[in-house]
Amino acid sequence: MAKLTSSELNKIAKEQSNVPSKVVKKAYKRYLTVSSTDDDIVKVSDFDRLPDLPSGSIMHHVIGKFAQLTGATTPAESPVDFGQLMGAVDRYVGATGDDKTDFLFSLWDCDDDGILNRGELYYMLRIFNGDGLTDDDVWKQVDLVLGERGVDVPGDTHRGLSRDVVKEMLEAASM
Numbered sequence: 001m002a003k004l005t006s007s008e009l010n011k012i013a014k015e016q017s018n019v020p021s022k023v024v025k026k027a028y029k030r031y032l033t034v035s036s037t038d039d040d041i042v043k044v045s046d047f048d049r050l051p052d053l054p055s056g057s058i059m060h061h062v063i064g065k066f067a068q069l070t071g072a073t074t075p076a077e078s079p080v081d082f083g084q085l086m087g088a089v090d091r092y093v094g095a096t097g098d099d100k101t102d103f104l105f106s107l108w109d110c111d112d113d114g115i116l117n118r119g120e121l122y123y124m125l126r127i128f129n130g131d132g133l134t135d136d137d138v139w140k141q142v143d144l145v146l147g148e149r150g151v152d153v154p155g156d157t158h159r160g161l162s163r164d165v166v167k168e169m170l171e172a173a174s175m
């Protein structure tokens with residue numbers, strides 16, 4: 001996908017019902033900076049190179065989920081369509097209650113087994129906690145959260161938090 005013309009960008013901005021046009025335009029600037037080549041094409045793999053992301057693989061997963069919602073597939077070298085990406089973000093922003101929880105949960109439940117295991121929970125807390133924490137701090141938090149809920153896990157990847165428990169956590173944190 002070559003660089004959008006301003007009328008194409010305006011069209012995409014107008015199509016979003018929950019994201020203001022200004023934000024869409026800002027997002028497009030940010031999106032272009034992600035491209036690793038000078039042709040302004042952003043590929044799924046480009047998201048792996050963003051320095052502020054905890055893990056390339058989780059970003060793949062997030063983009064993959066966005067793509068699933070929009071009906072596309074995302075091999076690493078396929079271009080990320082800005083219009084589709086914004087459409088998915090718009091849908092997420094507009095979602096409320098259970099829809100929003102379902103979407104968030106599906107983002108972190110990488111293996112789609114209906115529970116967040118220790119590793120998946122790590123990614124979730126890593127992203128929501130942002131800066132300032134070391135990996136060790138985040139792992140400690142993960143084990144604390146799991147311990148508080150009676151899930152005794154070190155080394156057990158088949159146990160974790162159910163969707164309902166995660167929903168409670170998200171509500172408590174008003175995410």
Ligand SMILES: [Ca+2]
Binds near residue numbers: 108109116
């Ligand atoms: Ca899982």
